[in-house]
Amino acid sequence: MSFSNSKIRIYGLLVALLSVLFVISLVYGSVSIPVGEVWNILTGQETTKIAWQHILLQSRLPQSCTAALAGASLAVSGLLLQTLFKNPLAGPSILGISDGANLGVAAVMLYFGGSLNQLTGFTANAYLTVVLAAFVGASLVLAIIIYFSTKVKSNVILLIIGIMVGYLVSSLISILNYYASADKVHAFVMWGLGNFSGVSREQLPYFAFFTLSGLVLSLLLIKPLNALLLGEMYAANLGVKIKRTRFLVLFCTGLLAASVTAFCGPVSFIGLAVPHIARLMLGTSNHKSLLPVTLLAGACVALLCTVLMIVPGSNTILPLNAVTPLLGAPVIIYVLLNRKSIQYFN
């Protein structure tokens, strides 16, 4: 009952796709490194070029790992929000949660000074401060959204409120920008374009710790998430402790979205679009398979984006947020146009 052939096929496909994309993202770049050499470097054997070793270990490997983790985190946080708000158009960037994380980071970067990359000398405290600031910002917006969700019944209205809160937060960021020095503003703008390569090899364990904790927590929430498909009253009647579940789901979303935003900048569309890709592939909204598939698909999509960022035949690398909408927006438009025939809208 729980594992049909088609589901096993989808898992297999995604794992294969993930591995292939991971390898491509290591090989392909402004400098291409042959697959054989990649293998040699990763397994610690002799390599012909020291530069390749440096590029691979210090830059590409952390970037690919970051992309996979960030993609999975954003996709899962989008799915959690869509289930909780019973709205297929909810997502961390739409509800203003990413903006909240932005504000936190902006406050640290613009007001207190120094970006993640510019910090000289690695101090765990500095990263912790930025992540914490992003988390506080995201939680603040989440708290506002939760407050309004108890006041307004309509999910469309709630979504619009989320967008408005996002604008308000953006205006605060503009004010911070206005009073900050030019170099800080530049650093913040660059950060705002989104980037999976901002996480260095030394920072990677911290990033992995935050995102993996969030992802594990989300997997533990599968049972109450399924009950929430029926709505909060039905779920309460089935013994789900609504307040606690709401808190855990939002905490998990906040942790995932905030860590990614703190380390990689605000990344659009992955959180919104990937859960739809997963549902369309699986044909179910049962979280038992939907959540793991969303997680894997998120990692794949993010890796695909890092590959697409590289303009072929040149040294140019496009900003991440120039690529994600190219993949995400068509998915959302497709879903909206076909909403009558897509089962989870009904």
Add this chain to the structure above:
Amino acid sequence: MKDERTPVIETRNLSIGYLLKGRKQKVVHEALNLRLYAGEVTCLLGLNGAGKSTLLRTLCGFQKPLSGTVFLQSRPLESFTQSDFALTVGVVLTEKTNAGGITAYELVSLGRHPYTGFFGRLRKEDHRVIRNSLEAVGIAHKAQNRVAELSDGEKQKVMIAKTLAQECPIILLDEPTAFLDVTSRIETMGLLRKLAVEQQKAILLSTHDMDMAIQMGDCFWLLDKHRSLACGAPEDLILQGTFGTFFEKEGIHFDETTGKLNTAIPLDRVGVEGDFTTSYWVGNALLRNGFRPSSVGREYLSVFCHSSSELRIAYPSGGEQIVRSVFELIQAIKTKRNDE
């Protein structure tokens, strides 16, 4: 006669309503002493704003009583943990669900939620209960269909199957037949009756569908803003005249002979007697045309229904006429009235 049965839900001096700002209370109803019994379908009727939802929400545990106590199986409601409650009361609500993307089987399996462990893994016993629940509501053949592919009536059956999978003795339903077409309404109500009788469930449902409730309900709870609650068998409430007082208002009258609300009760009496089915429909036609069907009498026109194609009209003047259809009958009576 004193009722010797033990109620599964009993309220004592229950007062329901809302807490307002500044510790004020908005009392919707007070001094409610209700009893809900196993094996019966109880219908909660009342106009909009009469407090049906408030009462139902209170019994569902979604909102706290203002005062008084609710006993579930002789145990006070406050002593129930949320998971105990989930094993005792199952609900079917009007809340919009987001479950179109899971199968009917998966939806019913959510009813096993209180029984399964942390990861919600279904055991052999759980699968057996789910299958039985699907069969009991007659939807087993659509178990693997997605909920979005089901009709409204089928969706309602699946929701009822979910409460069966919960294996709780009490089922509370908020307007289960609203939005359903005529056959689905009958099916749903028939199903609830069957479950009450065969599985000894205590079933309480709120409804606006008076005809269906009179047809299928064992017991009525009538609610009105300005009156205390009335309960009893529907027929008793109608014959005692209680029923009418709950629904009549300016321009709306309850006709005790037909059990229907009408804009006006016609006074022009016509006697009807004979074959049961024929006289029922003759009565229906008479009402529509502004006559009041009554028992036969000498002082007014009477119709003797020998069969559906042989209707004898006896005029108070002494004359008689045989007509062959209800249509002809109405024509004849109308002509007679116009002559007078």
